[in-house]
Amino acid sequence: MRVDLEATRALLAETATWVDLWKAYEKAVSAEGEISAETRARHKQCAALAETLTPMVKYCSTEMGNRVCYQSMQVHGGVGYMKEFNIERLFRDVRITNIYEGTSQLQVVAAIGKLMSRSLDPLLAEWAAAEYPADMAAEKAALIELTAVYQKSVDALKAQQDRAKVDYYACDLVDQAVWLVCGWLTLRDTNVSEDKKSIARTYINGIGPKLRAAAEIVQGTNAVPLDAIGALIA
């Protein structure tokens, strides 16, 4: 639960940074006078990243909140269900967060187009080129490998001609993007705090199997579930 929470907080802080930068560049490009090509390019990049990360973090944090409250109530056992502890209230209140202000499914719809235009590539390249503590080399290597797996999934979905399949597999692609970005961010945090190493190790080692499974689903784009819908709901 702690690792899930910290990884999501890292994504929230990163998203807020890009939204703030976008707003600052928005002011710069709408000011009077000549605007340099460099400022315009930076404005465009900040806008693309803010628009990609915002639905990702709304999706990721509200789903995480539901997951963590569920697990926390389970840890408390029967007393967690009763009113002795705050978890009973948190469990009820968190349920709406992935419904209002845009459901999780609509956050996926908002993020998928951006992800398919490879809007995360500049960030992923920057993080892969950065330096991290020597004892985090295995985690960095794992993230480089998972970045390639994710990019193959983006290419597979981009090559998909059937719109229904793109919609159907969008969630599996957004999940990969969320895990990957959170993985890099937890690794980046190890440059500033020794305490973050156990968070990063646990998170990055945990996402490998999940990300590969989601990639297999997207890259295989199995038609069976979509073909079966008519019969299943008849």
Ligand SMILES: Cc1cc2nc3c(=O)[nH]c(=O)nc-3n(C[C@H](O)[C@H](O)[C@H](O)COP(=O)(O)OP(=O)(O)OC[C@H]3O[C@@H](n4cnc5c(N)ncnc54)[C@H](O)[C@@H]3O)c2cc1C
């Ligand atoms: C307590 C509470 C407070 C609220 N406060 C406000 C408020 O202050 N202001 C305001 O404007 N609204 C408010 N709402 C409304 C809230 O924003 C909507 O309930 C929410 O956006 C979901 O819309 P809907 O209920 O019409 O569900 P629907 O749009 O009917 O969606 C039903 C289900 O279908 C899924 N779905 C819909 N479209 C797609 C798609 N294209 N692809 C995949 N899945 C899809 C959704 O994810 C959802 O799971 C509030 C709701 C509640 C319960």
